[in-house]
Amino acid sequence: MGGHHRRPGRDELVRTPRAAWLVLAPIALLTLAAMVWLWPTEDLSPPEGQSGVAQYQGSISAIERTECTEELSDDVNGCGTATVALEVPEDDPRENPVETADVPLPNGPGAPEVDEGDDVVLILNETPDGESYAIVDHQRGTGLVLLVGAFVLAMVAFGRWRGVSALAGLGVTFVLLLYFVVPAILAGSPPLLVAIVGSAAIMLTVLYLTHGLAATTTVAVLGTLASLTLTGLLSALAVSALHLTGVTDDLSLAVGTTQGVNTQGLLLAGIVIGSLGVLDDVTVTQAATVAELARANPAYGARQLFVAGSRVGRSHIASVVNTIVLAYAGSALPLLILIVANTESFGGVVTDQIIAQEVVRSVVATLGLVAAVPLTTGLAAVVLRAHPRTVSGRPSQGSTVA
Template sequence: MRTPRRTQEWQRMGGHHRRPDEHELGRTPRAAWLVLAPIALLTVVAMAWLWPTEDLTPPEGQGGAAQYDGTITAIESSECTEDLTDDVNGCGTATVALEVPEDDPRQNPVDEAEVPLPNGPGAPEVAEGDDVVLILNETPDGESYAIVDHQRGTGLVVLVGAFVLAMVAFGRWRGVSALAGLGVTFLLLLYFVVPAILAGSPPLLVAIVGSAAIMLTVLYLTHGLAATTTVAVLGTLASLTLTGVLSALAVSALHLTGVTDDLSLAVGMTQGVNTEGLLLAGIVIGSLGVLDDVTVTQSATVAELARANPAYGALQLFRAGSRVGRSHIASVVNTIVLAYAGSALPLLILIVANTESLGSVVTDQIIAQEVVRSVVATLGLVAAVPLTTGLAALVLRSHPDPQA
């Protein structure tokens, strides 16, 4: 098939309005690798330096109460002799068939126990046939069991299985790579971030290093070794660093301690973790998930604009990409605020119910902490849009346009 004469003349003129191909848009400039390679090396070195080497297994006798699984075979109700403050199951006992593990340290473990029906705030509502979790308490009168929860293993397996099937069916190989990235994220959190914090390393530093490792691994694993991915990585790293600096300044200026409930107090007292640093680490890690969404979207948007409009120069790509970014930020900001408000809703209800002044509610440390989370994360997102869009416009433009 012959090439049209007009196309031949245009090619001979070497016009800069040609359409960039997939290979051209996927090529990462050497300058980007010169920046990214030292960052990756520094991340690996920092992980090796912060990697916990101590045994974090609690000393014998300092762990929690022993837990056992069991199935309720019978329930015998009885009349209550006194009023219950929070009646869930009423008075009586439940007969539970216990699942005793083979390595149980007791000499003569029982395989059936009579336990009182659970009542009180948060107590599980039980019925005959339910699979439950019990704790064993050693008392002067002997062993005593108590039902504390339902078993959820089967339900969680079914739910996770449905999630995996949906990801693979819809995303195909991209869905498989996304699941692999999710697995890497959990592994880094469980085997590096949490143990390193428990070992006494600064939580903010651990969070930044762990987030960098997650970002470098997951983004390339999910989106491939493309120029758009490299741009997203650099934009995420710059925005994440800014988020960490802003969160440290805000927490220090507002005198936030990170202790807002019994859980954070227990972590600080029993594990010796710096709760202020833990608050900063939570802000950084929580921001990462939204940041990489914004940066990947902006990078891909600029790439599509460059492919659809080969005449666009860097400035035109930046302006067009920024318009998309502003719309994205407007929706993401509401998502962040609602996510943090939802997680703190029980505490928010309790504070509002016991406080008359709206001003005192907003300035309470619990609410102030959530405000700092939302505001700092939003500032990081706002910065991510121009940073990533500008970098993408420089890297992904087909040819410089003198008129742009």
């Protein structure tokens, strides 16, 4: 587990097939040109009249509880007030901001359960009677920093340099999502096109950054690209045929109405981006599997490598499919509970747009994965058998090196 990672040697870099680079180079240039074309240049500040509610941070110094005069529909903290010491920012536009406020204890669906000493988030409402604060959430910045820190330490301790490169790839993914994909969609670019371009940029950058400039990485990139293209086409066909709008809850409705985003395109973009994370896992695994098989038995031909690699791929797909379905079911579990509770027939549950949307996500992603296995395995078998030095750095037994 903790052994030294073998970096690709010079022969592995040289022996990456020229045809693969002839395919990848135009794709990389086209991706770069598309990013430049789609890069948002407009001001993405909220539309006039839609500025966000002012939020403040504070700490609860005392809680005074009182007897409720009427029954609460969703009692979380009971009746009473919390004395909150507010953190007033230096750029606060108010002339005389208060530093301490008595705030009603929060109750209702989703209200945070509070106690003395808790660090909380409050919103400020302007009323005819003056300013009014309300506790809406807990501060969790410190906890998240500790959690992320533990994640980074675990990755570095276990993966060593491979873990560091994986973290760098993760950073690139977040940068592209937050600074290109999301702003470009908000700027009015077609969500599906943005998702395809962003996914290609993530794939080309992260796979090589994480796994090096080896032939197996090039094979994985080509397999991922082909499977991702198929996934995009299938998702567009399924969403159109089933008349899915992408509007299934208040959040998607708000994105469509307030931001003017095409929700159907946003659904397609989500399917493509979500599929990429699983696709690159499968393609990298298949390419590496074929490489290890070729290294372990240099006598294997391309057909034997393909057959043996496909057996591993089938087992991988069987487990990944269940992962995909459970991931989508978990994310939609609250909505699924509501639909099942209010629908008597099984057919009514399955054909509801919310469930149909998740079915499309799962099925389309699975079809893309199924296609990725033979595509990547076949390409890896041909490439690694045709160029034995990409496997071992030396000619395999019985082979002739040009």
